Amino acid sequence: MGRKILLEHIDVPGIQTLDVYRKMGGYNAVTKAIKNMSADEIVEEVKKSGLRGRGGAGFPTGMKWSFLDKKSDKPRYLVCNADESEPGTFKDRYLMEKLPHILIEGMICSSYALGANTSYIYVRGEMMYVIKILEKAIQEAYQAGFLGKNILGSDYSLDLYVQPGGGAYICGEETALLESLEGKRGNPRNKPPFPALWGLYGCPTVVNNVETIADVPWIINNGGEAYAGIGIGKSTGTKLISACGNINKPGVYEIELGISVEEFLNSDEYCGGIANGRKLKAVVAGGSSVPILPADLILTTANGEKRLMTYESLGDGGFVSGTMLGSGGFIVYDDQQCIVRNLWNFTRFYHHESCGQCSPCREGTGWMEKVLHRIENGHGKLSDIDLLVDVAKKIEGKTICPLGEAAAWPVASAIRHFRADFEEHVRNPDSCVKKHLHREMAHAH
Amino acid sequence: MSDQIKITIDGESIEVPKGTTILQAARMIGKNYPPAMCYYTPLKNTGGKCRVCLVKVAQASEANPRPMPKLVASCLTQAEHGMVVENESSPEVLEARNGVVEFLLINHPLDCPVCDQAGECDLQNLSFEHGRSETRYEEGRREFDKIDIGPFIQLHMTRCILCYRCVYLADQLTEKRVHGVINRGDVSEISTYIQNAIENDFSGNIIDVCPVGALTDKTYRFKQRVWFSKPFDAHRDCPKCTGKSVLWMKGQDIIRITSRKDKFGEVIDFICNECRFDHKEPHHWVIEGPRDMGEESVISANKYELPVVSPAVNVDAKFVSE
Numbered sequence: 001m002g003r004k005i006l007l008e009h010i011d012v013p014g015i016q017t018l019d020v021y022r023k024m025g026g027y028n029a030v031t032k033a034i035k036n037m038s039a040d041e042i043v044e045e046v047k048k049s050g051l052r053g054r055g056g057a058g059f060p061t062g063m064k065w066s067f068l069d070k071k072s073d074k075p076r077y078l079v080c081n082a083d084e085s086e087p088g089t090f091k092d093r094y095l096m097e098k099l100p101h102i103l104i105e106g107m108i109c110s111s112y113a114l115g116a117n118t119s120y121i122y123v124r125g126e127m128m129y130v131i132k133i134l135e136k137a138i139q140e141a142y143q144a145g146f147l148g149k150n151i152l153g154s155d156y157s158l159d160l161y162v163q164p165g166g167g168a169y170i171c172g173e174e175t176a177l178l179e180s181l182e183g184k185r186g187n188p189r190n191k192p193p194f195p196a197l198w199g200l201y202g203c204p205t206v207v208n209n210v211e212t213i214a215d216v217p218w219i220i221n222n223g224g225e226a227y228a229g230i231g232i233g234k235s236t237g238t239k240l241i242s243a244c245g246n247i248n249k250p251g252v253y254e255i256e257l258g259i260s261v262e263e264f265l266n267s268d269e270y271c272g273g274i275a276n277g278r279k280l281k282a283v284v285a286g287g288s289s290v291p292i293l294p295a296d297l298i299l300t301t302a303n304g305e306k307r308l309m310t311y312e313s314l315g316d317g318g319f320v321s322g323t324m325l326g327s328g329g330f331i332v333y334d335d336q337q338c339i340v341r342n343l344w345n346f347t348r349f350y351h352h353e354s355c356g357q358c359s360p361c362r363e364g365t366g367w368m369e370k371v372l373h374r375i376e377n378g379h380g381k382l383s384d385i386d387l388l389v390d391v392a393k394k395i396e397g398k399t400i401c402p403l404g405e406a407a408a409w410p411v412a413s414a415i416r417h418f419r420a421d422f423e424e425h426v427r428n429p430d431s432c433v434k435k436h437l438h439r440e441m442a443h444a445h
Numbered sequence: 446m447s448d449q450i451k452i453t454i455d456g457e458s459i460e461v462p463k464g465t466t467i468l469q470a471a472r473m474i475g476k477n478y479p480p481a482m483c484y485y486t487p488l489k490n491t492g493g494k495c496r497v498c499l500v501k502v503a504q505a506s507e508a509n510p511r512p513m514p515k516l517v518a519s520c521l522t523q524a525e526h527g528m529v530v531e532n533e534s535s536p537e538v539l540e541a542r543n544g545v546v547e548f549l550l551i552n553h554p555l556d557c558p559v560c561d562q563a564g565e566c567d568l569q570n571l572s573f574e575h576g577r578s579e580t581r582y583e584e585g586r587r588e589f590d591k592i593d594i595g596p597f598i599q600l601h602m603t604r605c606i607l608c609y610r611c612v613y614l615a616d617q618l619t620e621k622r623v624h625g626v627i628n629r630g631d632v633s634e635i636s637t638y639i640q641n642a643i644e645n646d647f648s649g650n651i652i653d654v655c656p657v658g659a660l661t662d663k664t665y666r667f668k669q670r671v672w673f674s675k676p677f678d679a680h681r682d683c684p685k686c687t688g689k690s691v692l693w694m695k696g697q698d699i700i701r702i703t704s705r706k707d708k709f710g711e712v713i714d715f716i717c718n719e720c721r722f723d724h725k726e727p728h729h730w731v732i733e734g735p736r737d738m739g740e741e742s743v744i745s746a747n748k749y750e751l752p753v754v755s756p757a758v759n760v761d762a763k764f765v766s767e
Contacts, residue, residue, distance in 0.1 A: 168629065185626065190493040190521050356607060356626075356633035358494050363548035366631040370584040387581060394544030397515045398496050 029217035042113035048224030050236035055209030088329030188401035232258035235310035245332035248272035286326020289406035291413030350407035378429025483608035484520035562658030605659035
């Protein structure tokens with residue numbers, strides 16, 4: 001069994017309530033942080049831990065915290081990004097639903113470390129039941145004196161608010177989230193300035209993912225070095241992976257960074273192998289935005305090394321033969337799945353979610369979707385495949401925010417690794433369309 | 446001197462005050478500056494959206510000689526001392542720019558033959574420089590329900606490139622903004638929610654800042670191709686604005702009045718709706734003389750200089766006689 005940091009007590013009955021959570025050692029980190037540690041000491045521990053942002057980019061959290069402008073006399077804010085909307089990623093929802101107090105404990109410790117007296121959890125609007133769970137937990141924390149004025153008799157005060165989002169994937173981009181939180185249209189801002197200098201209401205702000213913040217209490221309790229002891233190299237600690245697709249045991253798993261992809265895929269502790277005895281065709285390892293990899297490249301790198309579940313190993317080979325750990329949305333495809341149809345579905349999502357502010361993403365995402373729709377429905381041409389590659393290339397790196405890349409990478413990678421599937425769709429449209437009909441009818445029964 | 450920094454763009458160096466953007470520095474050099482479809486100097490916070498002004502920073506500064514990893518928006522990126530920028534000298538920049546122009550055009554109706562903006566349209570000029578001769582886009586083009594935004598201004602949403610200039614103008618120049626961008630992605634549109642809602646003294650300026658034919662003058666609709674009318678600088682005493690305008694004449698008639706623009710296409714003085722729409726009689730104005738539109742403008746064609754092929758016409762005349 002792998003080490004559990006976040007999900008250790010997930011099966012304890014009543015762990016959603018503050019009483020049970022405290023019995024299992026909950027809120028000890030708040031006491032330790034506020035009574036025995038200075039803010040800078042916590043930042044130092046987080047730096048030592050090597051914790052990296054769990055939202056997808058994997059930026060070192062301690063470094064992000066140290067960029068926060070502490071010289072300005074403006075208030076500072078901590079904002080938790082719980083706008084989890086990436087297709088394939090559903091780890092934060094699970095964590096908040098099952099263990100709301102671990103997030104709140106993390107928010108209190110992190111806010112204290114950053115000197116923020118007001119903090120926000122920006123939750124995806126569709127997850128209203130999660131918002132209710134969080135609000136109840138926050139209420140309990142206020143009653144127990146972990147939130148509000150003079151926490152645990154210290155001179156540190158913190159107010160924590162939950163803000164439902166308005167239903168836009170783009171608000172998971174940190175500056176669009178801040179705009180939305182300010183009550184404006186959720187358009188990403190031009191950077192620089194970064195939120196550490198100019199964030200919420202123009203004040204220094206840190207935006208962190210749910211899982212990142214939930215890791216902080218353990219680091220405070222056990223020390224940064226203990227956390228850094230888990231995992232391999234610069235991929236320290238554990239990571240929640242939401243596994244879905246053609247596997248025997250879909251679900252959210254906490255893994256120690258560094259186990260092999262093969263183990264994660266096949267062991268009974270995690271995915272439990274490919275469903276129905278089928279063969280593995282491809283894996284999207286980190287949520288819909290990261291490049292898709294075919295079976296051989298996801299299990300071993302281009303150099304023939306075993307592929308591990310770490311930021312570095314999954315990234316090995318760059319985008320030619322590698323991918324990213326991303327947000328941990330692990331989507332598995334068996335040999336019956338159609339890569340073209342899947343890609344069309346992804347591009348449809350990005351087309352729908354583009355904010356429309358900058359030209360390449362606004363126009364390019366729709367263009368790619370329409371071309372893929374054509375290919376998928378038997379009206380494609382061979383030149384369309386190169387057109388898609390070219391359009392993706394002209395979006396990538398030209399946009400205000402990373403949604404452009406998120407839309408372009410899946411297209412570029414699917415065509416890079418599965419060009420034959422696209423050509424088959426163009427050459428034999430009838431048989432491809434028929435196959436889908438059969439499969440859909442099988443699903444319907 | 447410490448406030449002056451040196452920046453090199455396409456091999457030409459210039460000293461500029463600290464805080465100057467790459468685009469402004471390039472405009473100071475005065476040739477081959479990046480185009481700008483959304484950035485607008487007189488309006489704060491504009492820029493960064495259209496992406497046609499992307500440039501390559503080959504050296505970030507003297508202190509940090511590394512190149513920047515991605516192309517940057519020159520309208521927002523500040524110049525640093527020792528910065529080296531590649532604009533038209535970089536094939537990567539040109540490819541990106543051609544790409545953006547293609548993106549801007551795939552859903553554009555290309556109805557230039559019936560568009561009042563034709564001849565003074567930034568998108569037309571941009572396509573001429575960076576567009577392709579044939580489209581690669583085979584899908585249907587985007588359409589919108591027509592809405593009436595008021596008595597003076599015609600909105601053609603299909604032509605809009607969502608530069609947000611008119612939104613910033615309404616925020617910064619008028620008392621209350623009543624229009625904005627609604628919806629998301631490629632179905633975003635400029636709208637007022639309530640029809641006929643745009644009515645205030647300076648609303649007409651959104652026509653002038655619009656880089657394309659999305660916002661045009663209703664009183665001028667289909668009256669004349671712009672290059673067949675003659676622009677004159679003129680002014681009048683106006684209690685609301687400077688009154689410094691351009692009269693667009695056809696014979697003795699004023700067919701349109703606009704504000705004056707500099708050589709970058711940016712308005713010099715915003716004018717009020719009274720000057721723009723209510724004074725179409727020549728005797729209301731003090732006419733200063735013909736407006737210099739610059740040699741490259743199609744509006745200047747056949748007016749200031751005669752083609753050699755028609756020697757019958759009086760070459761000395763400032764305007765070609767009709």
